[in-house]
Amino acid sequence: MSITRKILIKIFVKPFYRQHAGLFVFLFIILFGAVGMVDGAGLMAFHISLVQGMLKNIYFLLLVFFIWSLYAKKTEQYIGNILRRPDYLFLHMLSQIERGKLFWQMVWIQFLLFLPVTVYLVIIFAAGIYLHVWLNCLPALFFLVALILVCAGWNVYQILHPGHSGRIKKEIITFRPRETSYWSLVIRYIWKEKKLLVAGIKIYSCLILYEMVINQTKVEYDLSMIWLFFSFGILSHGLLIYQLRNMEETRLTFYRTVPRSLLNRFLQYAHIYLILLIPEFITILILTPFYLHFSDAILFILFSYSLLLFLNSLLFIQFFRIKDYLKIILCIFLLIYFCVLTVSIPVLCFFLFLSSIGIFQKRYYRFER
């Protein structure tokens, strides 16, 4: 293997999988671990019917393509971010490699980044052969190859045109202030740079809540399992919160020096997470009161809000390494499990709210990364 390829794998591929290990484990659990007996069928039958639906229903296939495109956007964003980082400026050397060679290097990198999708494509082909519809698998293969080539091409363009940003606007003479608040800065960061992650989390948490709640019968109204699956979705916000705090500690450090009271600073976060939870709140409102009792709806809202505030405050105790933070999240999940079993979710909400305020108050000014 050439030294260039080795370095590229070290820079682009290994950190990508390290950083997204949690997401892949989560998807694996959802696709394989969480599937039990579906209408009497097992895991194998579930996946074969899934692939069958994909190969025989064009809309389903388009949905799969859409999800793959989101993944492609994710890899593109990931590489683009690395290329813009000051500590990776030396990568401009890549522009000295002959263009065709560079393109194939990036195709190889993209292929490695797309491995999870490729593995799933192999499964699709295996199922296609089993179902005697393997020809129907070809569009999926072509689409994946096209995605890899397009992403590689775009990466080459980014390498050859660093900092490309379009036209320069006309000179302005008088300064016109613009309304800018801290919470809006963070929300804009999420919108600009984390929309894929947010979309993934929201799709999961809202869909799981909606689907599981409407499948409840009025006779057997039991929310225990829903609590567990929903809390999994809310806890997955931890990844986003971690990245937000990381961004704050690198690009919004100035905020620590501005004259804002501690209460005001806490309210900024309260504002951010209130906005972030709007999709879940809307889903809960849609389900209430027909499928969900008022008291449960309020509890779901309080639970998700207090949990996000708590996850945020935790990162003021210490900027944990991501794996330690994920371990803490797992412990919180076990605590939630215990509270679901003992029907003490309201107590948990109260505890999370008070702890988040207490930790923030104690730790904000003492925190140092």
Added chain:
Amino acid sequence: MLQFDHVTKNYDRQQVLEISKLELGRNIYWLQGINGSGKTTFLSMLAGMIPFTGDILLDGINLRQNPLPYRRLVNFAEAEPQYPDFLTGTELISFFQEIRNAALVQIDLLINIFKMHRFISQPIGTYSSGMIKKLSLMLAFIGKPALILLDEPLATLDEGSIHILPELIKAYHKEFNTCFIFSSHQPFKSYTLAIQKILISDQSLQLIT
């Protein structure tokens, strides 16, 4: 008046700074010391960015006990400032202008002085390191702070801006009686500024008169 009372700073149990007693008047101070001597740590502590033990008081206001009133008096420009790429200079300046209650006339003046018209409405992601540095310096001069801290203010600046800075420091010191503490490895060319030097070595500060 800036007062230090038994101030210490540790990183992983390793002491990097110890200031038992020190008082600094409202003057202009050039912080000097070799790499790793603790200049940035000292300025970050003063700005309230990192925790420490002991007390720092500015005009009698204790940083740890009254973080809000203290922060109203202090502005800080980091050595290697970083801001979100998607924000424009205009937005960031607006943010500071609102918080610092600064007059728009002052903002216009600073934009003119730093010659930032051309790029101020562009996203910061398109700025060069020099432009980001200018922006961070400009932000430090917004309002009427009692203390302005500048960490390596001359690094990455163009020749024109290097000459502007001493003039601006002089003007703020005269107009608002602002105290300045800056660190710089580059020679600070000004014959009209009365600069006092503070030397950081062996984890302690020494005022050179």
